[in-house]
Amino acid sequence: MANSKVNISKRAQELPASPIRKLVPLADEVKKKGIKVYHLNIGQPDVPSPKEFFEAVKTYPKEVLEYGHSKGDLRLLKAVSAYFAKNNISVEPEEIMITTGGSEAIIFAMLAVAGAGDEIMVFEPFYTNYNSFAIITGVHLVPLPTKPEEGYHLPAIEKIEEKISPKTKAIFLCNPNNPTGTVFTKKELEGLANLCKKYNLFFLSDEVYREFVYEGEHISLMHLEGLEEQAVLLDSFSKRFSLCGARIGCIVSKNKKIMEVALKLGQARLCSPTLEQHGVLAALKSGDTFFAQIREEFKKRRDVTYAELMKIPGAVCVRPSGAFYIMAKLPVPDIEDFASWMLTDFSLDGETTMIAPGPGFYATSGLGKSEARIAYVLNTSDLKKAMRILAKGIEVYSVQKVKV
Amino acid sequence: MANSKVNISKRAQELPASPIRKLVPLADEVKKKGIKVYHLNIGQPDVPSPKEFFEAVKTYPKEVLEYGHSKGDLRLLKAVSAYFAKNNISVEPEEIMITTGGSEAIIFAMLAVAGAGDEIMVFEPFYTNYNSFAIITGVHLVPLPTKPEEGYHLPAIEKIEEKISPKTKAIFLCNPNNPTGTVFTKKELEGLANLCKKYNLFFLSDEVYREFVYEGEHISLMHLEGLEEQAVLLDSFSKRFSLCGARIGCIVSKNKKIMEVALKLGQARLCSPTLEQHGVLAALKSGDTFFAQIREEFKKRRDVTYAELMKIPGAVCVRPSGAFYIMAKLPVPDIEDFASWMLTDFSLDGETTMIAPGPGFYATSGLGKSEARIAYVLNTSDLKKAMRILAKGIEVYSVQKVKV
The missing domain is CATH 3.90.1150.10 (Aspartate Aminotransferase, domain 1)
Incomplete structure (x- = not known):
């Protein structure tokens, strides 16, 4: 019955x-x-996928696959910091936390910067799963359309500014963008950064495709000046190492409160996959x-x-x-x-x-x-x-x- | 600046x-x-951890570590169904979804059964991370205290019934319980099941410690009759295989809508760790x-x-x-x-x-x-x-x- x-x-x-x-x-x-x-x-x-990944996994040195640190394997955090340094991004290991894929990094960032009912500005078309992450976190996405005819570049800054409300907590960019492949210019990024400064907003940037830039230079959120407290970088090793199944990403910020929140959220889910962190550590060493x-x-x-x-x-x-x-x-x-x-x-x-x-x-x-x-x-x-x-x-x- | x-x-x-x-x-x-x-x-x-896990991981047959199915590796779903059958729990592979640890199974279940501001009843002391999962999902936990002098068994059914409000969407039990080690009796479970039937509530049961029962019999939520549409089982392989770092769990329900929601949530985060699913599949074969x-x-x-x-x-x-x-x-x-x-x-x-x-x-x-x-x-x-x-x-x- x-x-x-x-x-x-x-x-x-x-x-x-x-x-x-x-x-x-x-x-x-x-x-x-x-x-x-x-x-x-x-x-x-x-x-x-890099051979180094599989080699490391084969020779995992322990006989118990234990919980890792909630913020990630400390050796991996150091290696990720070194990886960023090579990309001209200066962040200390304590400004990084390993997440279970880039997906988790995005969810943690949304929870940290916005309450339920608060707004985060996005540019559409955007990575489809942001819609689900917004429902999960109760955040309201405010979309600004971009157009195929314009290569899906950002609308005029005045149009973006018009959409900022008292409930807006962050601007969220994916750069290079999924699904459009658009690489945003320094001028576009600085325009957004200025809005973030003017309205005290966080700037979230999903840079999973950082290495996949075929013309010109990739400008990272972390290259922008005076934005230390507001910048939250979201990243993943899935794409650049062809390790999509490994579910290892990270959230990066110089804002200590953001990192404290990320850690508490991380403690709630205990840790990211131990074995795959071990593999990604080896893959990072082989990187370039x-x-x-x-x-x-x-x-x-x-x-x-x-x-x-x-x-x-x-x-x-x-x-x-x-x-x-x-x-x-x-x-x-x-x-x-x-x-x-x-x-x-x-x-x-x-x-x-x-x-x-x-x-x-x-x-x-x-x-x-x-x-x-x-x-x-x-x-x-x-x-x-x-x-x-x-x-x-x-x-x-x-x-x-x-x-x- | x-x-x-x-x-x-x-x-x-x-x-x-x-x-x-x-x-x-x-x-x-x-x-x-x-x-x-x-x-x-x-x-x-x-x-x-089981040797079979490490052996399987060492001989992973593909050279690309790809995304898996969002609902989990199909062979693993079958193996998990067989595992449940041995535990006298009859569920088909399509009634199971692999999650990234038991933590994710709990978050998915909370999102599926309750809206932000809705209530889920829990018995305290409870697994501490339920507090964080409630904040993440915006769910309000309504705690009913249990006492050390009574071995942390459930309070009288009338006391539980008193706390049910129009906002209550589910009763959530952990059995055997973390942190108390209490194994709840058939009578206790049936009492809760009757309340769920009377008030149209979901019954969530976290049974990660199913095998760790030293006296008497473990009664699963899935053993209760007439509760097919209301029962949502949450599980993990971390503890029983000493594979805490593997982050492989599952959500189980005969309610098709719950499984559809779980799949959509799963699609948003793409998949659970591929390599560790492969390892757990091997560990399950060696199980008993x-x-x-x-x-x-x-x-x-x-x-x-x-x-x-x-x-x-x-x-x-x-x-x-x-x-x-x-x-x-x-x-x-x-x-x-x-x-x-x-x-x-x-x-x-x-x-x-x-x-x-x-x-x-x-x-x-x-x-x-x-x-x-x-x-x-x-x-x-x-x-x-x-x-x-x-x-x-x-x-x-x-x-x-x-x-x-």
Whole structure:
């Protein structure tokens, strides 16, 4: 006699399904039919993880896999501090805390800077999971739209300032941006920094793709002057080491109160994965060569993907300079329908392409309906095939939909 | 010119420091002076982790450590279902989701069943981190005190019923209980189940210590009848496999909506650690013998600890039947002061003992001031020494404080 009168919470009902992952069941279905699916929907690079990671894990020296320090393995904190120093970012080990992926760093930062009902300003399209993190933490995201025609760069500073309210606690930027690949300029960053100073706001910056910059220089939040108490850097080792499964990230701030809060939140969940911290420590020691190779490879991939994209009549996109994503406007009126259709109804020589529909990267309802995120995480030959399948798909879909 | 006008959020200011970990800096200090510290403050067993875990990790078959499924490795879900079946708990793989430790399972459950400001009923003393999880999720914990003289068993059902309000969404039990070691009876569980049915509440049960039961039988939430839609089981592999650093737990429910919410929350944080899921899968296959040995060993430890405790004049405690903790009332008026003093001012032959002060395990201010949690996670010889140091410490402390 089961009771069906129990209801899940309202906020739980409001949680969005991930646009990156929600089509996975459709993909699983077509794979069963023998169709090959090119996964341009998810930022899972195919680059082998550093050998040093696996070597370290194989020779883990203890026979009990114990809890680690809540703030992270002390040797890892030192290594991360040294890693930042190489990137011209000066932070002490005590200004860093290891988190369980970049995701946890973002959640901790949101909890630390804003109360339930407080506002954090974001620029859309943004990393889709910020929506879920906002629901989890009760924070209200205030989105400012950016446009494909402008390479998804920031709107004029006056437009941003207009949106600041007494409830605004922070501005949150992802740089290089996921999903757009946009690398923000020094002028853009300084504009935001000035607003943060003027209105006493925190500045949160998600810099997971720091190394993935193909033209120009990456300006970190930590390079901005006079922002020591307000800057909270969020980071992860998943992408730069092709260690997505390792769930090791960090939160960085020179604001002692922020670090105290992060530690208390960290104590509540005990520690980040011990073995994978041990592996990332080894990977960090090997760092530089690995990064350089990755960057070159991804630059080629960006170029191939962009070139193929530009062959699609009606596609709108300014070539992005960073991360491993391209967000583009495609000539389809309903991208959700199109992305599903690519899986359920279309294939070319037994293959099809999976993309992440745009609307999930927006908080404003109705935006992104013709946009998609393409993750160029496959080798160039596969990418070329995947993009041509996408182009052909758009062609066939357009004709079919006109008929109907 | 740093800006000090930025403030952390009010909820962040309210986060408690972990009573288990907040004295760690004091312990680190005395260790530098060459004093040996017996750590009875934290549930970190000294039992070697299963060899199968390390073997599997060494032979990880892929060269990219990829994101896993957000709901967990499918082979692991099947193995966990089989593990539950052996424990007379019938749940399908799709009724299970892997979480990043039991901590995440609890946070997901709180978010799923309650909105911000809603109430969840708990029995104090309770696992201290529930306080932090409540702040993170905005849930209001309604505590019902239990007493050392009664072995921390539940109060009369009428007393519990009195506390149910229109805002109450769930009853949350930890069984066997951390920090008290209490194993709740079938009658107690059925009493709570009836309240859940009468008032349409969810029943959350944290059963991390399921195998650590030394007398009588463990009754799982999942053994209760007619509660399918309301039961949410929270679990972790950390303790039973001595794999605390692996951060692999799970949330289990036959309520499809709960599992949908858990999946969406899981998608937001992408996945649980891939390598450690792979290791736990191997550990689960080896399971039974490992458990049996652990249980026997911990029973001996419980007996030694309890026997030594009972030699302390004025100590109040009913011998607990489960977990690896004993909560006891000790003859000191301010346990926080005493626990610090044991580290900073007391040692016996160059050794001292660290305990977790009681108040952090209560939500009601003023309770637990003479209580402490003792984790019997060391070998019996060390435990005997640690407990005798504790006894001597109480003796010396009492004399000193009377003098002052």
